[in-house]
Amino acid sequence: MEGPRRTEKAELPLTALRDGESGIVTSVEEGRGGGHGRGRGGWGFKKRLMDMGLTPGTRVTVVKSAPFRGPLEVSVRGSRLALGRGMAERVFVEITK
Numbered sequence: 001m002e003g004p005r006r007t008e009k010a011e012l013p014l015t016a017l018r019d020g021e022s023g024i025v026t027s028v029e030e031g032r033g034g035g036h037g038r039g040r041g042g043w044g045f046k047k048r049l050m051d052m053g054l055t056p057g058t059r060v061t062v063v064k065s066a067p068f069r070g071p072l073e074v075s076v077r078g079s080r081l082a083l084g085r086g087m088a089e090r091v092f093v094e095i096t097k
Helices: 045-051
Strands: 009-013 022-028 059-065 072-076 079-083 091-096
Touching: 022 045
Parallel strands: none
Antiparallel strands: 009 091, 022 059, 022 091, 059 072, 072 079
């Protein structure tokens, strides 16, 4: 007798998805910049990504991942965005296996 079907869920950075794969945004990690609005992820980093539509619960699909640590082209809410690797590494998505 089989029990209920178990679904495994994995939370990964957006950069872990391959071309054509989708996930649901679970969180956006705060930047670790100097706090002056410049550098890698200052005070407005999370707000900027959320303004682009990358909010928790939203489906995101990787359209194209550029080689050599280049940017990712993603589809979110019917729009296409180009995200640098540094930004995309701080967007976490859940994929159902």
